Amino acid sequence: MSTEGNFKDLVDVLQKSVAAFGDHNLFGTKRDGVWQWITYREFGRRVDDLRGGLKTLGVGPGDTVAIISGNRVEWAVAAYATYGLGARFCPMYEHQLDEDRKYIVEDSGAKVIFTSTYPIYETTREWVGTVGQVEHVFCMALPEEDEASFAHLESVGRRQPAPVAEIDPESICGFIYTSGTTGKPKGVLLSHRNIVSNLNGVARFFPIDTRDVSVSFLPWAHSFGQTCELHMLLSRGAAIAIAESIDKLIDNFAEVKPTIILAVPRIFNRIYDGLQKKIAEEGGIKKRLFDAAMANAEVRKKLAEQGKTSALVELKHKFYDALVFSKIRARFGGRLRYAISGGAALSPEVADFIDKLGIFVCEGYGLTETSPIVSSNRIGARKIGSVGQPIDGVEVIIDTSVVDDEDSQDGEIVVRGPNVMVGYHNLPEATREVIREDGGFRTGDLGRMDEDGFLYITGRIKEQYKLENGKYVVPGPLEEQLQLSGFISQAFIDGANRPYNVALIVPDRAAVERWAKENGIAGDYPAILQHDKTRALFEREIAEHSKGFKGYERIKGFDLLPEEFSVDNGLLTPKMSVKRKAVVERYRDRLAALHAAAASPQTVAAVTPGGGR
Structure with missing residues (x-):
């Protein structure tokens, strides 16, 4: 039985998929060394149970249910239970700044929050009655007998079922907050029609069915993971094995034998x-x-x-x-x-x-x-x-x-x-x-x-800038190319209103330390980065990976940073985009020194294929 290309809303997606693929595996989770699976029908029952539980809390059309969790079965259960009440689902990342979470909870008007871990729950439960419109907080890590547990709310709904609401395809099914590189996150309002138009729009040319399985590691809090993996594969009868962690990804691939993987570059x-x-x-x-x-x-x-x-x-x-x-x-x-x-x-x-x-x-x-x-x-x-x-x-x-x-x-x-x-x-x-x-x-x-x-x-457009000579530069393509070097983890290029481009390079620490040992370079990591041989190594790597770029697009100086850009230090968004203004502010003095050196008459030509600095 096929469900392809004829969905009205996300509730329709679930109902048709459960009817068509009921006994097929949907979600797999590894517990005690063994992959355990639930079928489409079993998943549908859990959604029914949680929908009933949410209804007892007064959740209905227009209300917001939020979740702070990585990918797991309960994430999907919460999403589809929320859709079934005509309410709005608002996901957040486990690794996200607390101030951003609090802002999102207030801005979205979240009434109920689901949390994956006890530490997150401990922080979030303090928001009841004090932050926004929060009335209830539940934790997936608590046992069923605890009334604040996810499992307990499911059991409540099992005893007090709630019918599926009539869904207007134009109604809002959820928020996805874009973790902008500047300012506060913006809540993107998506309707049922928005998302199912994507599912219907690719049905013709993506032959995915019950024989397919993915290993899921792309966050469902991200629109790519949510639509293209969770909703898409669920709508086609495919199976989704939830990866244990990025570190165990290769092991999970070998065990699950996926036919599809979805990932960012x-x-x-x-x-x-x-x-x-x-x-x-x-x-x-x-x-x-x-x-x-x-x-x-x-x-x-x-x-x-x-x-x-x-x-x-x-x-x-x-x-x-x-x-x-x-x-x-x-x-x-x-496979x-x-x-x-x-x-x-x-x-x-x-x-x-x-x-x-x-x-x-x-x-x-x-x-x-x-x-x-x-x-x-x-x-x-x-x-x-x-x-x-x-x-x-x-x-x-x-x-x-x-x-x-x-x-x-x-x-x-x-x-x-x-x-x-x-x-x-x-x-x-x-x-x-x-x-x-x-x-x-x-x-x-x-x-x-x-x-x-x-x-x-x-x-x-926002990253595009003009050099002093009037030439336009878009730094992204060269940054991405430099990051293909086995020695470069992150690259940041700067040159707005300057004569030349310069770069901040975050090396791949493990690769550099291994190379240093092989080349007899002693000292701690910062000392290794300051060594002349290390500098020469990066000049060669930058030159090699700058091939094909115009002269004015290349860099004329660079600095090696021992600390990587991360969410914790405020230089990356939760979806790993560089906060360019934050990087410029943090390294203002280093960038100024690089630009001064690049503009100096004593500075030799830019780092180019076959040349030095």
């Missing part, structure tokens, strides 16, 4: 970097075999682009696949069909690498405000380096009027369709700034479309 970059390091360390015949396999895969790809095949190339491919690529795929369980990337731009180099391993890389584009999917590559219509063509029902417009650069063909990406948000909660002026009179949403992203309708992302 940072995860794919780690996979790429890890494989490259392992191959380089093994050296010898293994490296020569790998290089030969990749070279043959490149020839095979070029022939395919021309609509050609070669019997010899195909024979070699079978040989190399059995000897090399299949062994790499086995590390991910051996992986799709690697779906979103949330930021994926390097074409990384996408091409994974694709050659025999794993179909599908890069898409979207934003929280577009529910989130705007466009996607798909089987039969893909260009590596692009984010694909718009999904069904969505229109993309490139507004070139916002780019004051005669050398550029880029413009702001504007999105029109049923996926565009209702607006920002309690922020009518901010909503008017981004939603045009024709309903188009101004994304703030720069991009272009080719003659085949494939969309390419080239940067962010």
